[in-house]
Amino acid sequence: MDSGARSARNGLFQELKPRCVELSQLALRDDGSSNSTKSLTESTNKLLIILEQKCKRVDGVFDEKLADYVFFPLSQTLKRKQKYTDRLSELTIRCLRILLEYGWRRSIALDLARQLIILLAFVAGGPPDQKPATISEELAAEAYGALAALFKDMAVTSGGAAALVETGTIPALGHCVTVILDGITGGSSVEVQLQALRALDAVWRCIKDSQALATFLPGTISGLTKFLMPGTASRRSRKNLITALEVLEQVLISILSDIRTRTIRDKSSEEPAASSAEQKVLTKPWLEATTAQIKLALSNIIRLRKHDATDVRAALNRLCLTILDECHATLSDSASLLVETSMILDGIDQEDDLSTRKTTLSDLASIHPDIGELVKSTSYNWVTSLPRIMQNNDESAKNSALQQLSRANHLLRQLNSDSSILEDALGSSLRDSITVTLEASPAPRGLEEADFDMNSQAALTLVTDNALSAQFRPVVLGEQSQRETRKKLMELLDSLGTRESQINMAGEMLEYVRGASGQSLLAAYWLSFQVLKSSASKNEDIDEFFDSTVTLADEQEAMNEELMSYSQSILANTDGNEYDWRMQAIALEVVADRAQRLKESFRPELIDTLYPVASLLGSSNDRLREHAITSLNIISKSCRYNNASELIVDNVDYMVNAISLRLNTFDISPQAPQILVMMIRLAGPSLLLYLDDVVGSIFAALDNFHGYQRLVDVLFSVLNEIVK
Incomplete structure (x- = not known):
């Protein structure tokens, strides 16, 4: 110890000495009276103040010798007490804890340590085999904190760990551990439980x-x-x-x-036990x-x-x-x-910082093959249980299940553990999950019942209200309560491995669509579209590194063509009752998505797609009409038209021809004239220049079908719109 430290130590001793002498004398004269207890309490508090202000240091000035000196008067107080439940006990234990944490932190006398184990366990939990005395939260926390410090001191003291497990010490240690566990499970406050946990940690680190x-x-x-x-x-x-x-x-x-x-583990169960303890x-x-x-x-x-x-x-x-x-x-x-x-x-x-990065599950799976297999089997179990979870009404459980599958896919990609069996199971599970979700919440029927009144206020404002609409309302998981579930499902679809695996899944769904019906048809159709859309957004540069880009691009384009062809067949079907309206809505989304990808290159395809899309402007389902207008808005923007009006005017020739063809072929459905009304409202007066032949066809239809009241009403509404 250098002269500076020695001087500091002497100075500290001079401050502690009068307090220790005073406390020692009071302890010797203690007669158990209230006045005596009061004097002891005041003196102990004065000593505690010095300890807290001057002795909480790790520079070696407050060492084990000074701690031994301070402990002597404290021990006199502790010896005379039968119960440790008052203010004096709390102050004494607080002093003792400082000695343990700072004075004896490098070494403690083992005999003293054994005695303190018994003492502190007694303070915190009472004597063995007796109901613990009720003590204050503060005293309990201090006692457990002192025990934690004591075991840390013994861990660094030569022979300390061995002394703990000596025959004479084991019973006291066992009682102490029991008291600590009682403090953890039944501690009266958060602080008591925390100090007891730290004491238990110190015990297990000390015992070897x-x-x-x-x-x-x-x-x-x-x-x-x-x-x-x-x-x-x-x-x-x-x-x-x-x-x-x-x-x-x-x-x-x-x-x-x-x-x-x-x-x-290397020994057999039948092998005789060794003779060592x-x-x-x-x-x-x-x-x-x-x-x-x-x-x-x-x-x-x-x-x-x-x-x-x-x-x-x-x-x-x-x-x-x-x-x-x-x-x-x-x-x-x-x-x-x-x-x-x-x-x-x-x-x-x-x-994100690699220097502080901890071991992850993927790290362990790379080291231990059996962990990688468990990741696969767990993923498979999650996949197969998804339909059952999606059938319930608990949206939180659905969100958790979908999020877990997204994490599983991410983890499997990190491990390069792609499995065709798992991918097939996932495709079937997703389709079944969406099917049961659709069955649990069928499409609202009220939207489809009434015929569309071309002269209603809704019809008059339909186009203007949706003129700028460029985002579809969801038709699957579209309820407000299902927004988070839909978000998690889309995240899962985005996490489906490589582009190649997504294309394969989309192909399986389209193949399934050909022979399906009901909600499973809708589920497979929607799923194929969403997976292909997600696949198109994958980073193609990364895929180029791993796969043949040409082959993947060809496969994806083939899938897109097949999906588009099927969607056109749905839109071209004039029998509105053959398909769930949501099938037509998804078909509109498919057409709009293709237009977004091809942009101006989509214009030649307008010949086959524009009329079927526009035909749904006259649908009796307001959601479908809304979808049709949104689709037209997206198509017009993608093809570099300023608006849907310009789109229709620029392609008015074959739009009008399509309507005339239906009127001239005695198609008595009111759909074609309804479309014409909506087109006039959408495109305005600029459309009138192209309607000469159509007007003639209308009068011919009125002459031939004047007995069909609904058709006649719609035809007159067209003439009325032209006059306006």
Whole structure:
């Protein structure tokens, strides 16, 4: 010790001495009266003030010798007390805790340490085999904090760890551990529980004897599990839950890490037990029973993966990854639970900075092939269970299931673990999931019942209200309550592996469409469109690195052509009752999407698509009419027209020809004249120049079909619109 430190130490001693002498004298004269207790309390408080102000230091000035000196008067107080429930007890333990945390932090006399274990356990929990005395929260927290400091001191003291497991000390240590566990599970405040958790962590870090650790393991696991289980009577704080998970991690790796259990695992169950003391407990049957208990405990603890706090879930993820790594072989029975939990929590504490990046599940799966297989099997289980979950009314459960599958796909891509079986199962599962969702919430029938009145206020304002609409309202999962579910589903579709796997899935869906009916037809059709749309948005530069770009582009274009052809057949069908209106709505979206991709190159295709799209302007379903106008807006913008009016005027010749053809071929449906009315409203007076032949056809139709009241009304509405 240099002269400066020696001088500081002497100065500190001079400040402590009068307080210690005074307290010692008062303790010797203590007669148990209230006045005596009051004097002791005041004197102890004065000593505590100096300790807090001058002795919380780690520069070596306040060393074990000064701590021994200060402890002497404190010990006089402690010896004379039968109960430790008052203010004097709290002040004394607070002083003792400072001695343990700073004075004896490098070394403590082992005899003193043994006595303090007994004393502090008595203060915190009362004598063994008796009901604990009721003490203040502050005193309990100080006692557990002092125990944590005591075990840390013993861990760095020569012979300290060995002294803990000596025959004469084990009973006191056992009682102390029990008291600590009681403080964790039944502590009266958050601070008491936290200090008890820190004390337990210090115990397990201090004890080096495997047999002793094995003896304390069942009770420790039971206590921590009880504390960590969600739904316990008292709500746990986030900080305490995180601390408890960290303590559990230390407990498990200190005795059940693969390095520590290697010798036990290598022995056969029938092999006679060794004569050494350590092998009295650490046998293969013990290990088998212990791992079963751990699996049961973990099955309860992993329910924290649904906890609201991100930091709690992140701590649980770290626990799972640590066990999978450090206890890989020992706790292999729990691996499926741990892998599933880590998959659910994957990326929750991801660090962008590589220097602080922690081990991830994909890292472990790269090291341990069995973990990679568990990732695959867990993904398959999630895939097959998706339709059942989507059938329920719990939107939160649906969102979680879809999000989990997105993470699973991301993880499988990281591992390059693509599986054709898994991809096929996913395609079928998604189709079935959408089918059951559609069956659970059928299309609103009220929208389709009434005939469309061309002279209604709705018809008059339909075009103007939607003139700028360029975004479709969802027809699948379109309810307000389903918005988040739809978002998660779209994220899942975007995560479906490579472009090639998406194209394959879209092909399977289109093949299924050819022979399907009902809601499954709608589901497969919608799914094929969404998957192809997602595939088109994939980063083609990355795909070029892995696959033949030419082949993929050809395959995708072939799928797009097939989808477009099928969509045109739906739109060209004039029998509105043959298809669910949502099929026509999706077909409109397909046409609009193709126009967006081809832009001006789509103009030649207007010959075949514009009239079928415009024909739905006269639909009796207001949602379908809205979809038709949105589709026209998107097509006009994509083909570089200023608006839908310009689109129709520029292509009016074959639009008018199509209408005239239907009138001249005695098509008595009111659809064609309804379209003409909507076109006139959409395009304005500029359309009139092209209507000479149509007007003639209208008069011919009136002459031939004047007995059809509805048709006549619509034809006159066309003439009325022209006159206006």
